[in-house]
Amino acid sequence: MREIRVGLLGAGVVGSEVAHVLLERSDKLSEQVGATVALQRIVVKDASKKRPSFIPTELLSTNPDDVVSNPDVDIVVELIGGEHPPLELMTKAISNGKHVVTANKEVMAKSGYRLLSLAAQRGVDLRYEASVGAGIPILSPLQQDLAANEIASIRAIVNGTTNYILSKMAREDMDYQTALRQAQELGYAESDPTNDIEGIDAAYKLSILASLAFHTPVKPSDIFTQGISTLHPKDFTYARELGYAVKLLAIAKRHDDGIEARVHPAMVSLNSQLANVDGVFNAIQIEGDLVGPLVFFGRGAGALPTTSTVVADVLTIARNIAAGSLIRPRIELNRRIDVKPMSKVETSYYLRIAVKDQPGVLAEIARVLGDHAISISSVIQKELNADAQTAIIVIMTHPALEASMQAATAKLSSLTIMNEVSALIRVED
Ligand SMILES: NC(=O)c1ccc[n+]([C@@H]2O[C@H](COP(=O)([O-])OP(=O)(O)OC[C@H]3O[C@@H](n4cnc5c(N)ncnc54)[C@H](OP(=O)(O)O)[C@@H]3O)[C@@H](O)[C@H]2O)c1
DSSP: OOEEEEEEEOOSHHHHHHHHHHHHTHHHHHHHHTSEEEEEEEEOSOTTSOOOTTSOGGGEESOTHHHHTOTTOSEEEEOOOSSTTHHHHHHHHHHTTOEEEEOOHHHHHHHHHHHHHHHHHHTOOEEOGGGTTTTSOOHHHHHTTTTTSOEEEEEEEOOHHHHHHHHHHHHHOOOHHHHHHHHHHTTSSOSSOHHHHTTHHHHHHHHHHHHHHHTSOOOGGGSEEOOSTTOOHHHHHHHHHTTEEEEEEEEEEEETTEEEEEEEEEEEETTSTGGGOOTTEEEEEEEETTTEEEEEEEEOSSHHHHHHHHHHHHHHHHHHHHHTOOOOOOOOOOOOOOBOOGGGOEEEEEEEEEEEOSTTHHHHHHHHHHHTTOOEEEEEEEEEETTTTEEEEEEEEOSEEHHHHHHHHHHHHTSTTEEEEEEEEEEOO
């Protein structure tokens, strides 16, 4: 049997499990592929680090060229993470005629188009299924099984860390800091959780999903991104009373005049599938014009689910090599559709304000919203603080332009009857 040799960059949480599966299931995988799939080399950063006993020390190296420039390596698996040096190493591997598999959302979101074009030029494959949703197959279905559809929308929960924190805040009335600390203690959040909690990680994933769905490059910088750190437990209680859950959503929609792409906390109906995605699970809801709504659900992080996907990508390439098929990555980003600025996006809103408890207040608020073409669907007085003579009011609106809502809240903040605009959360019906 022909031998297909794999070089691994990184043997951390995911890389060591990928090595484990490639070594332990070697016979079964080789049988499936019709060629021997052999792990050739494993590059790590720190040679002195203690590794699991199944990692053969003779395969270890600290020199990435032992993989990316090694003539004995056919497939490079990049599992280092972050933008640099993975971008440079993947570029070098592809330039050297090697197929590449990666789980790196940052590199694929920022430089995927360039890398895929280079791979197409060099006649090698570049697969990155694990970069979105870890164990959930979503990029392949988008490119293959749904290819006949015009995709109308994507609504997704693609960050397990924030979903875990939001689930805790909603179900246990926990405040944000406590929920974050617990997520860190359990290993769900990194010591520097900025990329997760500020929505940056979700924006990388949405950039990859939206580019494939709409066949146009959607850059992370095109995506309006807002994180979860300013959410207050009070809003989870009020949301529940109104029939909603609060989730960090990645949303992309196709309109006649462009695409909207945004990541932010959003209220979703308690009856919706997304509302019931809890903890570290992910879900990606896609609406195609032929297929209708689809939901992909599963573990969006973790060594084993990510390994499941990474090894599947390796096997797909190995199978093609064994069959002598001509391999080219799919890059169907042949449309040029503008991403609308957030100011032109239309959505409904939940607004929590603290006002002076006096006659005429509601009429004044309604006038400001009306002046900005914002129509109210309900107003509820939630609390009254008799000592401070303030009332907390929750307003739900019908769909309105983001620019109008921002202008209206600025105007509301300037009114003498207003103590503060405490929360503004978009509602995704
Ligand atoms: N963890 C998950 O649940 C998950 C889910 C989906 C996708 N991913 C993606 O999978 C990738 C890997 O994540 P991970 O959690 O396995 O990361 P990790 O645990 O931090 O492992 C990173 C590995 O890369 C090695 N490394 C770091 N810098 C290097 C350098 N300059 N040269 C050579 N090796 C270097 C490290 O070496 P040492 O061992 O010597 O430190 C380590 O083995 C990332 O792109 C991540 O976003 C992860």
